[in-house]
Amino acid sequence: MSTAQRTVLVQAGIGLLATGAFFLVGRTAGISAFLATGCVLIPTMYYAWVQARTLLAARILAHGVLKMLLTVTLIGVCIVVIGIEPLGFFATFAVMQLGYLGGEPPRKQASRRVG
Numbered sequence: 819m820s821t822a823q824r825t826v827l828v829q830a831g832i833g834l835l836a837t838g839a840f841f842l843v844g845r846t847a848g849i850s851a852f853l854a855t856g857c858v859l860i861p862t863m864y865y866a867w868v869q870a871r872t873l874l875a876a877r878i879l880a881h882g883v884l885k886m887l888l889t890v891t892l893i894g895v896c897i898v899v900i901g902i903e904p905l906g907f908f909a910t911f912a913v914m915q916l917g918y919l920g921g922e923p924p925r926k927q928a929s930r931r932v933g
Contacts, residue, residue: 861889
């Protein structure tokens with residue numbers, strides 16, 4: 819499994835947990851958390867798909883910019899068109915960004931030989 823795929827899975831898990839927690843707070847907060855999950859996962863899944871299909875640095879960089887634009891557009895649509903409860907939305911969005919840390923594969927530590 820690639821790092822990008824692992825990041826998608828970690829972020830999806832974080833988003834589902836946050837959405838469930840905010841539904842305990844209230845329906846509007848839960849829906850807002852769910853929308854934030856979509857605002858993070860849709861661009862991340864797109865970027866993971868791109869990374870699986872190319873090794874060209876310029877193309878990956880260009881699609882990284884497109885990923886950011888897609889994220890901003892989705893956030894704008896959620897705020898302006900749909901309407902959100904800010905705490906549920908932005909708390910979920912911020913916590914899901916930690917998924918980029920969780921998507922990194924564990925690093926092997928170098929063994930030290932004594933002798």
